[in-house]
Amino acid sequence: MANVTTMVTWQSEDGHGLEGTRLSFGGDGGLRAFGRQIRVEPDGDFSASYRLVVTEGGRFERLSLTSANAERERHLTINRTEDNFWLLDTGAGGERTDLGGARDVDLAGCVLFNSLPIRRLNLHREAGEHTLPMVYVSLPQLEVTLVEQHYRTISTLDADGFAVIGFSTEGFNAELVVDADGVVVRYPGVANRLEGRDAVAVS
16 A cells, blocks of 8 residues: 655744644554754744654654754654663663653644544544553753643544544643544644645555
8 A cells, every 4th residue: 555645834823833744654554754843932942853653553663853942952862662661862872761651752842743642542533532641852952751641532533524632731721623644733722734735645
């Protein structure tokens, strides 16, 4: 089966940021992404780029990150092993940890990453509710912490190809609108996807 590759861009609701991503979907639930976020902040602008690999069944495998601001550039690579451990490498030394049994990663302010548990759990197609340990990476610091996030299906895909997923973490709540691929279209208070998405099949 051919993979489908597309470009997706989100604009932050505050007008201070953009995230653009090249997405490749595998027929087995896998996903590859190469993206960049740019933020203009009162305490300093920054940019971040990522390469993400999710394998069959929505299993997170690898994330490579680079962030930069006026002060410095930072790097982080995260791998999840077959025995469910996490390997964190900043280039100056590595760490192996179980990170509370987490299976997904959330990158601060990057809309794509909310799609990972939604796709893995198929919440846009089959109603479900899950409280998940999550590997959370801050930007631009690239600091890794363990947080708890809650996802629940509000409505599965409708006739127009959209579903609504409830999301909450640490007192924050939102209703995410996702498309038939489980990719976020609207994240109230955070960002909205810009129109003009084109997809091509790649053998």
